[in-house]
Amino acid sequence: MSQTAPQRASAGPTVWQKRVMGAMMGTGVGLTIGFIFGSYSIIRGGAGPRGALPTLSQYMLSSAATFGFFLAIGSVIRNDSDLSSQLEAARLRLAVSSPVMRSRAEGAAMIRRRWEMEKNLRQQ
Structure with a gap:
């Protein structure tokens, strides 16, 4: 008689994977929001002394960093369950x-x- 090992349920994503997933989602959202608000700001008030592309990239990167940071933390807190x-x-x-x-x-x-x-x- 052969005994088979009990099947384990597949484990979900680790906390690190959840954090990375939240950071990537937040970064994508932040880039989009930064593009929208940066474009609106450039159209409304002009590009400023640095030019349009550096101004737009500053909006996008700062927004992406902020959203990515908070969504990474939020996804770990939301999914961290015993x-x-x-x-x-x-x-x-x-x-x-x-x-x-x-x-x-x-x-x-x-x-x-x-x-x-x-x-x-x-x-x-």
């Missing part, structure tokens, strides 16, 4: 089914049932 993804999903499912997260219609129906129960208790 629970596995399956346990996290189960926790969220339980949180949604709690009485606090019910819809207005469900809450109103519960109140009506309680009123009916109280009314029946008073009549008896």
Whole structure:
């Protein structure tokens, strides 16, 4: 009889990979925002003494560095969990089914049932 080793679930990305992914996304967003605002600034106020291309590149690089830094930190904080993804999903499912997260219609129906129960208790 041959025994097979138990299959392990594939692990998710490491914290370092999450940080790099967040930094790359933030850099892309920052470059785009820097291009938009830099172009608008150059069109509205002129290129300045350095010229259009250095001014635009300064806007783009400063915006990319800022967005990249904050999204790198944010992606690590957001995804840094002690629970596995399956346990996290189960926790969220339980949180949604709690009485606090019910819809207005469900809450109103519960109140009506309680009123009916109280009314029946008073009549008896």
